[in-house]
Amino acid sequence: MSHAAHGKALNLTLRVWRQKNAQDDGRFADYKVTGISPDMSFLEMLDILNEQLIQKGEEPVAFDHDCREGICGMCSLMINGQAHGPERLTTTCQLHMRKFNDGDTITIEPWRARAFPVICDLVVDRTAFDRIISAGGFVSVNTGQAQDANCLPVSKIDQESALDAAVCIGCGACVAACKNASAMLFVSAKISHLAQLPQGNPERASRVLSMVKQMDEEGFGNCSVTSECQAACPAGISLTHMARMNREYMKATLFSSEGLEAGGAAGGFG
Numbered sequence: 288m289s290h291a292a293h294g295k296a297l298n299l300t301l302r303v304w305r306q307k308n309a310q311d312d313g314r315f316a317d318y319k320v321t322g323i324s325p326d327m328s329f330l331e332m333l334d335i336l337n338e339q340l341i342q343k344g345e346e347p348v349a350f351d352h353d354c355r356e357g358i359c360g361m362c363s364l365m366i367n368g369q370a371h372g373p374e375r376l377t378t379t380c381q382l383h384m385r386k387f388n389d390g391d392t393i394t395i396e397p398w399r400a401r402a403f404p405v406i407c408d409l410v411v412d413r414t415a416f417d418r419i420i421s422a423g424g425f426v427s428v429n430t431g432q433a434q435d436a437n438c439l440p441v442s443k444i445d446q447e448s449a450l451d452a453a454v455c456i457g458c459g460a461c462v463a464a465c466k467n468a469s470a471m472l473f474v475s476a477k478i479s480h481l482a483q484l485p486q487g488n489p490e491r492a493s494r495v496l497s498m499v500k501q502m503d504e505e506g507f508g509n510c511s512v513t514s515e516c517q518a519a520c521p522a523g524i525s526l527t528h529m530a531r532m533n534r535e536y537m538k539a540t541l542f543s544s545e546g547l548e549a550g551g552a553a554g555g556f557g
């Protein structure tokens with residue numbers, strides 16, 4: 288990827304997905320933006336576009352954002368066919384316009400997945416992820432006061448691996464990048480995080496069974512291990528968490544009381 292010359296303002300054509308609501312068919316609209324600083328973030332560039340549209344009396348482009356610091360996972364955009372755009376390990380809000388060249392046409396779309404229906408323009412409904420978390424992505428046992436957590440011995444290797452999973456920001460790039468719209472990387476990060484910590488142990492079996500069941504019910508596709516999810520993830524979540532989720536799921540279906548009540552290894556995921 289070539290970069291814009293340092294300091295040179297960019298003139299760009301934006302092909303933006305416009306869709307009034309969930310019922311609207313949607314279409315691309317082309318807009319020109321000029322004088323864009325290479326030091327601006329991608330969202331600041333969209334702010335400029337929206338100021339122009341408002342001045343002309345047109346509807347601004349709806350897009351999600353919150354922290355603009357790479358933490359919340361709200362700024363979910365497909366940029367030139369890549370989830371979060373061309374820079375690896377970077378969310379849309381942390382992407383800078385120096386990654387583009389003067390005269391570029393940039394295509395901007397929402398996440399495309401049946402389980403993430405478009406609400407308006409670039410905003411999709413990602414509450415399917417919330418329902419998966421509600422199904423079991425938490426610890427409900429009493430773990431004591433904050434200082435008690437420091438008294439629980441956890442091996443350095445487990446700590447590091449659990450934290451590697453905990454950095455998932457739930458943006459949905461893994462789903463958007465996957466040809467099957469699979470949510471396996473997201474769900475595996477949540478399961479792997481808690482499965483490696485003593486606080487997560489008591490609900491370990493019920494958690495993986497419930498979360499996988501909810502994932503299937505939401506309409507996400509199966510995993511065919513093309514690894515696009517790992518390549519697109521701005522938090523660097525590894526496929527190794529999916530391997531751990533598979534092991535957790537097999538153990539839960541074959542050996543836990545919840546799994547045996549549900550009929551052994553019935554259901555599950557691909």
Ligand code: FES
Pocket residue numbers: 351352353354355356357358359360361362378379380381
């Ligand atoms: S706006 Fe929060 S991660 Fe981008």
